[in-house]
Amino acid sequence: xxxxxxALVQMSCTAGKEENLQKAIxxxxxxxxxxxxxxxxxxxxxxxxxxxxxxxxNFLLAEQIPGPSTDVLSAVxxxxxxxxxxxxxxxxxxxxxxxxxxxxxxxGAYLGKxxxxxxxxxxxYYEKFYFTxxxxxxxxxxxxxxxIGVLICWDQWYPEAARITALMGAEILFYPTAIxxxxxxxxxxxxxxxxxxxxxxxxxxxxNGVHVVSVNRxxxxxxxxxxxxGGSFVSNPFGTVLYKAAHNAEEVHxxxxxxxxxxxxxxxxxxxxxxxxxxxxxxxxxxxxxx
Numbered sequence: 050x051x052x053x054x055x056a057l058v059q060m061s062c063t064a065g066k067e068e069n070l071q072k073a074i075x076x077x078x079x080x081x082x083x084x085x086x087x088x089x090x091x092x093x094x095x096x097x098x099x100x101x102x103x104x105x106x107n108f109l110l111a112e113q114i115p116g117p118s119t120d121v122l123s124a125v126x127x128x129x130x131x132x133x134x135x136x137x138x139x140x141x142x143x144x145x146x147x148x149x150x151x152x153x154x155x156x157g158a159y160l161g162k163x164x165x166x167x168x169x170x171x172x173x174y175y176e177k178f179y180f181t182x183x184x185x186x187x188x189x190x191x192x193x194x195x196x197i198g199v200l201i202c203w204d205q206w207y208p209e210a211a212r213i214t215a216l217m218g219a220e221i222l223f224y225p226t227a228i229x230x231x232x233x234x235x236x237x238x239x240x241x242x243x244x245x246x247x248x249x250x251x252x253x254x255x256x257n258g259v260h261v262v263s264v265n266r267x268x269x270x271x272x273x274x275x276x277x278x279g280g281s282f283v284s285n286p287f288g289t290v291l292y293k294a295a296h297n298a299e300e301v302h303x304x305x306x307x308x309x310x311x312x313x314x315x316x317x318x319x320x321x322x323x324x325x326x327x328x329x330x331x332x333x334x335x336x337x338x339x340x
Contacts (some may be wrong), residue, residue, distance in 0.1 A: 051307060052303050053195045055088075055304055056081075056085035056087065056088040056302065057264045057292050057304075058073065058076045058077065058080060061266065062095075062097050062098075063097065066233060069095045070095050076301050077090075080131070080303055084196045086132065088133050089225060090134060091227060091281075093136055093224075094112070094266070096110050098266070098270055099276070101134075101278065108140075111139060112137065112139070112140055113139070114149055122151075123223065125277070126156075127156055130155045131155055132153065132193065133152075135152075137151060147181055147183060148164070148176065149183075150165075150201055150208045152197070161190060163188040163201070165200075165203070165204060166210060168181075168182050168203065173274070173275060189218050198214035199223045199225070199235070200222065201312050202226045202227060202228060205226065205246065205263070209251035209332065212257060217270075220259060221308070222254075222260070223262045224261070224264070229278050230243075230275070231274060233274070237259065239278070250282075250284065251284045254287070256320060260285060261284040262283050265277065266279070267279035271338050279295055279296045286314040289316050291304060
């Protein structure tokens with residue numbers, strides 16, 4: 050299909066897992082009613098962003114994938130005839146957990162999952178306490194409407210992840226996300242951080258000639274110390290922002306993406322043609338010492 054209608058579901062969350070799931074389902078229905086074919090939910094949408102603290106009780110939020118949430122969402126996907134991209138806290142085995150996104154096709158079929166490869170560890174983002182790095186590699190999913198690639202939040206900052214996923218045939222890169230501003234920060238810092246976040250992802254669109262869809266959560270969490278900055282957006286294959294959500298409000302937005310643009314941009318700006326793959330071996334090193 051040349052044109053695909055994609056929905057971004059940007060929402061706030063509460064401490065109630067079932068409440069969040071039902072809210073996401075309601076917004077998915079809203080998106081489908083607006084003509085959405087692929088619906089992307091934000092990172093870890095069934096809970097508050099719990100990685101602000103290292104607390105063992107938070108492991109109780111995890112579930113198997115496929116499992117309870119994917120079963121429910123599979124039925125919704127089938128009923129509505131939409132693809133659902135669902136970011137969940139995966140319990141793989143006792144003591145082994147991942148930050149994982151499941152993809153459910155428009156007929157309700159479970160197409161598989163992607164496990165977050167890059168795991169951050171920063172103040173208020175203690176993800177290494179909870180998540181084992183992904184071991185499934187980079188993934189694409191052949192849905193009814195498009196072949197999509199899914200990466201997760203911190204993966205956004207790594208051009209290697211976007212490049213590999215695009216080379217595997219992804220027509221759209223989706224980034225479920227949970228990122229925000231400390232409310233103690235000044236406005237200039239907030240602006241610089243958001244602009245860097247958006248710019249790096251737009252650069253993935255340009256370098257690979259694909260649409261990028263980034264879906265972030267919104268709202269105050271962590272007892273008011275963190276303002277998740279929303280600002281979900283869509284970039285065309287040459288970095289033009291086609292849509293940007295508000296920083297402080299929930300939104301459901303459906304946008305039509307013309308996937309034929311990829312061939313046009315890749316033909317006129319042939320970055321893939323001119324790659325010097327014979328020269329890239331150093332990229333597999335942590336750092337290159339010249340001494």
